[in-house]
Amino acid sequence: MKILIPIKRVNDYNVKVRPNQANNDVDLTNVKMAMNPFCEIAVEEAIRLKEAGKADEIVVVTIGDDKHQEQLRTALALGADRAILVKTDNPVQPLVVAKVLSKIYEAENPNLVIMGKVGIDGDHNQTGQMFAALTGIPQATFASEINIEGNRVEVTREIDGGLETLSAEMPAVVTTDLRLNEPRYASLPNIMKAKRKPLEEMDLESLGVSVEAKVNTIKVQSPPERQEGVKVETVDQLVDKLKNEAKVI
Amino acid sequence: MKTLVLAEHNGTNLSAATFSVVNAAKQLGREVDLLLTNNSCTSVLEEAKSVEGISKVLNFSHEKFSSELAEDVAACVVSVSSEYDFFLASSSTSGKNNLPRVAALLDIQQISEVTDIIDDKTFKKPIYAGSCIATVQSSQEKNALTIRTTSFDRVSVSASTASVEDKEVPETDSRKSDFVKNELTVSDRPELTSADIVISGGRGMQNGENFALLEAVAEKLNAAVGASRAAVDSGFVPNDYQVGQTGKSVAPDLYIAVGISGAIQHLAGMKDSKTIVAINKDEEAPIFKVADYGLVADLFEALPELESKL
Numbered sequence: 001m002k003i004l005i006p007i008k009r010v011n012d013y014n015v016k017v018r019p020n021q022a023n024n025d026v027d028l029t030n031v032k033m034a035m036n037p038f039c040e041i042a043v044e045e046a047i048r049l050k051e052a053g054k055a056d057e058i059v060v061v062t063i064g065d066d067k068h069q070e071q072l073r074t075a076l077a078l079g080a081d082r083a084i085l086v087k088t089d090n091p092v093q094p095l096v097v098a099k100v101l102s103k104i105y106e107a108e109n110p111n112l113v114i115m116g117k118v119g120i121d122g123d124h125n126q127t128g129q130m131f132a133a134l135t136g137i138p139q140a141t142f143a144s145e146i147n148i149e150g151n152r153v154e155v156t157r158e159i160d161g162g163l164e165t166l167s168a169e170m171p172a173v174v175t176t177d178l179r180l181n182e183p184r185y186a187s188l189p190n191i192m193k194a195k196r197k198p199l200e201e202m203d204l205e206s207l208g209v210s211v212e213a214k215v216n217t218i219k220v221q222s223p224p225e226r227q228e229g230v231k232v233e234t235v236d237q238l239v240d241k242l243k244n245e246a247k248v249i
Numbered sequence: 250m251k252t253l254v255l256a257e258h259n260g261t262n263l264s265a266a267t268f269s270v271v272n273a274a275k276q277l278g279r280e281v282d283l284l285l286t287n288n289s290c291t292s293v294l295e296e297a298k299s300v301e302g303i304s305k306v307l308n309f310s311h312e313k314f315s316s317e318l319a320e321d322v323a324a325c326v327v328s329v330s331s332e333y334d335f336f337l338a339s340s341s342t343s344g345k346n347n348l349p350r351v352a353a354l355l356d357i358q359q360i361s362e363v364t365d366i367i368d369d370k371t372f373k374k375p376i377y378a379g380s381c382i383a384t385v386q387s388s389q390e391k392n393a394l395t396i397r398t399t400s401f402d403r404v405s406v407s408a409s410t411a412s413v414e415d416k417e418v419p420e421t422d423s424r425k426s427d428f429v430k431n432e433l434t435v436s437d438r439p440e441l442t443s444a445d446i447v448i449s450g451g452r453g454m455q456n457g458e459n460f461a462l463l464e465a466v467a468e469k470l471n472a473a474v475g476a477s478r479a480a481v482d483s484g485f486v487p488n489d490y491q492v493g494q495t496g497k498s499v500a501p502d503l504y505i506a507v508g509i510s511g512a513i514q515h516l517a518g519m520k521d522s523k524t525i526v527a528i529n530k531d532e533e534a535p536i537f538k539v540a541d542y543g544l545v546a547d548l549f550e551a552l553p554e555l556e557s558k559l
Contacts, residue, residue, distance in 0.1 A: 011377065013514070016377075016380050016513055017377040017380045017381060018380065018381065019381050026376070026377060026381055038495075093358050094349070094358065094359070095352070095353060095356070095357070095358040095359075096358075098353055117495075118495065120377070120378060120494065121376065121377055122376055123361065123362060123374075123375065123376055123377070123378070123494070124359070124361045125345045125349070125361055126349035126352070126359050126361060127349075128349075129319065129345075129346065129347075129348075129349035129350045129353070130349050130350065130352065130353035130359075131353075132319075132350065133323065133349075133350040133351075133353035133354050134353050137425070138320065138425045138426040139319055139320070139346075139350070139426075140426070141319075141342075141345070141346050142342060142345075142346075144488065154429065157342075158342070158488040158489070159342040159343070159489070160341050160342045160343070160442070160489055160497065161259070161431075161433040161434060161489055162431065162432050162433040162434040162487060162488070162489050163431070163432040163433075163487075163488070164316075164428070164430075164431050164432075165428075165429035165430045165431075165432075166318075166426050166427065166428060166429060167426065167427045167429050168425060168426040168427075169425045169426070172425075172426075177488075177495070178478065178481075178482065178495060179481070179482065179488060213358075214357075214358040214387065214388055214389045215358045215360060215385050215386070215387045215388075215389070216385065216386050216388070217383050217384070217385050218371075218384050218385065218386050219383070219384035220376075220381050220382070220383050220384075221381065221382050221384075222380075222381060222382070223375070223379060223380075223381070223382050223520075226520060226525070226538075226539045228537070228538050228539070228540070229525075229540050229541035229542055229543065230541075230542060230543070231532075231537070231542075231543045231544070231545065232542055232543070232544050233544075234544075235544070235546075235551055235554040235555050235558060236558065238526065238542055238544050238555070239555070239558050239559065241542050242503065242524070242526070242542070246503070246523075246524040246541065246542075248446070248502045248503040248523070248524050249446070249470060249503065249559070
């Protein structure tokens with residue numbers, strides 16, 4: 001079984017990102033970049049499936065400039081077998097990403113696609129669902145558990161009311177939620193080995209997908225800051241403030 | 250052209266989120282219709298008809314909607330899409346699951362988590378865990394928006410009722426997936442995203458049993474109980490308690506954060522609350538920076554005392 005893992009390069013999740021001076025984009029100068037945490041979970045799940053003898057090959061793919069090789073090498077160091085970089089200098093939106101991934105899907109013919117449910121940068125939460133719609137394969141989003149039985153994948157999903165379990169015929173796309181697994185760290189020998197694993201590059205233009213942005217960001221601002229309030233000394237004071245000042249209880 | 254809102258329900262009641270999404274929809278200045286997928290849920294249909302401000306309910310009733318597969322819902326939306334240039338859903342897990350699928354099928358770049366509608370091409374949405382607010386402009390003829398419901402008041406229930414159009418449910422290839430089971434959290438408490446008061450616990454609660462201390466306070470205040478990611482990851486409480494960037498967004502009148510340090514990912518889900526209280530024994534905890542009232546105290550002493558004084 002072959003698993004395709006689309007990954008995304010984003011800001012390190014510990015960094016608080018701010019608007020740029022012109023207030024028309026975020027300022028990512030000198031911001032530490034990393035693999036999107038939900039994508040790390042996707043890579044980890046694929047590795048576990050391979051270790052359990054349920055998968056033979058793990059292919060990772062990302063879209064972007066040369067710097068994106070870093071995140072692909074990280075995935076290779078973690079245990080992916082092969083990587084694909086779809087090169088473009090333009091920022092790409094979820095619909096474009098889903099179209100590009102559909103082309104990669106056609107070429108690679110994987111049995112399972114696992115990807116992060118959301119990028120922690122744009123907070124879109126769209127690409128997996130869009131990719132499923134474009135390829136016509138079943139979608140199982142927000143997974144907290146994945147079990148493969150024959151040609152079906154059973155996925156437990158985190159939904160607002162609790163958990164829901166679906167069973168889908170493969171090929172299928174699963175998007176990862178936080179509780180699916182705890183990703184490992186790459187070991188130094190594996191980081192060295194990853195440098196020799198195959199990393200194929202192709203130009204986005206060669207796939208015949210338009211990168212034209214249909215939604216443009218015209219302004220980026222900081223949210224209104226909350227004023228730091230007061231410290232109360234006792235529970236009595238707190239109850240008094242809530243009753244008589246804030247009038248919320 | 251009109252606006253179509255995807256209604257959400259639990260088989261008995263329309264979700265509070267739907268009332269907020271209809272309010273957002275009204276701001277687009279078009280007629281608003283409600284699309285309801287259901288399995289002969291008459292009580293939901295009755296409620297849907299009386300949502301203030303809608304023109305009609307498109308009723309897609311079929312036994313397959315005893316559970317909700319995105320494939321089936323999207324097919325219904327697409328079947329009526331020619332009359333609409335806006336497709337709205339809430340940014341619940343249901344809306345997030347369904348609407349991007351609709352958008353892709355209609356070749357629309359969706360705009361997620363809309364918090365403000367400036368005009369029918371221009372919207373605001375948080376990015377980077379709410380660290381920044383982006384104003385985005387669409388050049389598309391048709392648009393799909395998920396609505397952050399905490400940013401829009403709910404419309405009320407109208408005395409007059411909208412008309413109902415029974416629709417043919419399209420055949421879909423959905424047998425590629427099957428619903429297996431639900432394990433829904435049963436609680437007597439109000440629903441987290443629509444409660445007026447929310448009390449949440451974090452890593453400082455130490456274990457799941459200690460959440461009983463929060464429950465006791467919640468009981469007195471008729472509050473919903475939430476949690477930080479740390480508390481959910483540690484297995485103290487189920488996933489649906491999680492408030493934050495990747496969990497639920499809440500904006501109650503009163504939010505009480507107990508034993509929560511206040512990572513930006515948590516703040517992203519609650520900092521629009523009207524009044525915020527933080528109870529934490531670490532006076533340096535970042536949660537105090539956003540709290541209106543901070544109490545530096547051991548929560549195991551403060552919570553029972555708070556309960557006794559309410």
